[in-house]
Amino acid sequence: MSSKEIADRVVDIHENSVVVLGHCDTVIFWGPRPPLTPLYFDLVPWPEEMRLGKRTNFGHIDLPRLIEGGVSCPVFAMCPTQIYKPERSLMRTIELLDAFYRELGCNSEKVILATRVDDIVKAKEKSKVSAVIAIEGGESIEGNLAALRMLHKLGVRIFGLTHNVRNQIGDGVGERTNSGLTNFGVQLIEELNNLGIVIDLSHLNDEGFWDVIEVSEDPIVATHSNSRAVCNIPRNLSDEQIAAIAKSGGVVGVNFLPESIDPESPTLERVLDHIDHMVELVGPEYVGIGSDFDGMDITPTGLKDVSEIPNLTKGLISRGYGDEDIIKILGGNFLRVFREVFR
Secondary structure (H helix, E strand, O other): OOHHHHHHHHHHHHHOOOOEEEEEOHHHHOOOOOOOOOOOOOOOOOOOOOOOOOOOOOOOOOHHHHHHOOOOEEEEEEOOOHHHOOOOHHHHHHHHHHHHHHHHHHOOOOEEEOOOHHHHHHHHHOOOEEEEEEEEOHHHHOOOHHHHHHHHHOOEEEEEOOOOOOOOOOOEOOOOOOOOOOHHHHHHHHHHHHHOOEEEOOOEOHHHHHHHHHHOOOOEEEOOOOEOOOOOOOOOEOHHHHHHHHHOOOEEEEEOOHHHHOOOOOEHHHHHHHHHHHHHHHOHHHEEEEEEEOOOOOOOEOOOOHHHHHHHHHHHHHOOOOHHHHHHHHHHHHHHHHHHHOO
16 A cells, blocks of 8 residues: 555544543643642643643644644543642632633634534534533542532533542552442442443553443443553553453553653654553453653654544554444543433
């Protein structure tokens, strides 16, 4: 197959796909500036000009680059981060939601909020981008299920239980206590199922992971996690965990964070190695694209920002994947879970 034939095939696949990025941290740049503290992410300077509708050279996502990359449905995470925990987590989440809605309002001709799969499909048909809201770090509800129910009314459809540290729900991968879900955490899983919010296990520790698998009746996702067999760090998932997510009917979204790919060689080819391993383990029906764009300082070679997602598609073609499986990996698998859970 010639390079032109491959390029034409990539364009055709993207035109016929709903491309979902399971996790993006872009909204942190739209909200009020955080206090200056070494506890915060090393993401400085905080650019006033970074907006959804304006193409910039800062960060990894904006609307022009989403369109250039053929990405239909970015999932935007609201993460209060360490400096807001625990007593201001909910307020920070509200600030981020406010910033998200402001950007949505300024770009309503090109992007819509998606709370149902029909919203995502119709946006694709109209050549619009659909945006899904996620929570990263369950401290956002400050131990109160009423807050969860209100966030659902505001459009939240994916809920990450922890970031890297302990909260009212359980332990993140950065803790050393090896504890599972708290009693409140179990209640939360049941309410997430009841509301129709997808449960995200990225950043959760192993013990909490297995508790969720036992309690949840819905498919489970890990929106931005890689294979521990390919890159052995706690943030990545073991083969047993990947298989459990697949058994639930869920999806693992591959992460572009260099230390989760290969600290010595964070390249597109190594991202493809993670995809290959998961597909060999559980099949192409349970693998997706997570990205974690705007949640890192350095991106893998070949995936500098969202405009280069077609390079990933080209890589899948080069490794012998058929169009049907590529369409599943690019977004079809996430859509299947959304269709089953969202309500």
